[in-house]
Amino acid sequence: MDALDFLSSVGGVARVGLLRANGYTPSAIHKLASAGAHQPRKGVWALQSADPEYLTAILNNGHVTCASAALRYGLWIKDKPMRLHLATRHCRGRGFVRHGGLRLSPEAAVPLASVEDAVIHALICLPEVDAISIAQSAIKQFGVPQAMIESEISANYYGNARRLLAKADGLSESVPEISARLLFESEGLTFRRQVRIRGVGRVDFLIGRRLIVEVNGYAFHSSREAWRKDMARLNAAQARGFDVLSFAPEKIWNNPEQVMEEIRAVLALDSQRK
Structure with a gap:
């Protein structure tokens, strides 16, 4: 050419x-x-x-990284970044979120950080939902070794980044599930994730003995038929004596107080049945 x-x-x-x-x-x-x-x-x-982001990266002697790179790699992320994230080795330039230099050489000719560097920068920079989501999806989609990422953030001051990486354990299958997990943990609930129940299949969360919680709406299914099968699965759970609550992702994100109120109400009813 x-x-x-x-x-x-x-x-x-x-x-x-x-x-x-x-x-x-x-x-x-x-x-x-x-x-x-x-x-x-x-x-x-x-x-x-x-490409405006690539142009900004090259003019600032940097590489697109963190949340901005995550979007390009198709990694999970809840909130799209409001500003460009760049990895640079200098402190010049304005209008972007600055990260330190790269640990690995990019594979492509474009100024885009490797998936591994994007994950490392996300763990250091982003809120926990997005940081965990990016790490989890990079491990799942690109086979990024968790141990390799951990070795790059072994210094004491990376303690929070290691804590977030540890939560990328392969069980959660979407950003809404990760968000729900963090909410339930913060509220002190005892729960299990991705539990397989005989006659029902795998459910997102099982809280206590009887409460199933699902958090993925129609938009997170591959097709309408998959969504219908999911509804049938939850009906089967109710027929077998389980309580079932299903929350849209927006409910988890925008109204967590109501989510917890409904969960606690069902748990209280279950306690009264004993």
Whole structure:
């Protein structure tokens, strides 16, 4: 491909060094100007359609990381970042959340941190729901070794990051489930996750002996048929004497007090039956 096509293939922006490393001569690089590219600064070529985050990363000698990289990798995240997250080795520039340098070399030609670095930065930077969700999905989707991440945050001042990583234990299957787990833990509930019940199947949470709690709504199912099967499964649980509560993710996130009120009301009724 010619230099213009290569520039397009890496998000529309690249340093001259990358172009030369891929075999483009100074003459071919200079012809980019007549093809519609420009130099936002010396040593960098960009198209008008350049990826804005990649452009900001290169102009600040950084790499997209943390929550911003998580979105690009398709990792689980509850709240999309309001600002770009960049890993840089300097303290210059404004308008983005700054992270330290990378521990691993990025595999792609674009200025995007590795999945591993994105997880490490998320564990240090983000609220616990998003940090755990990103770590959990990276382990599940990309096979990132949990032990490897832990080895990179072994220093004493990474204690909170290690605590969050430990919660990425492979049981929770979505951001809403992780949110519910953290809520229940904070409220001191005793519960089990991903429990298989004979005649019912696997349920998200079992609180006490009889209360099943599910937290995924229709939007979190692969199809309407999967959603229908889930409803039938919960009906089967009720027919077998279990109490069942089902909460939409928005309820867990926006009205946790009501969630806990309903759970405690059902637990109180169950206690009265004994």
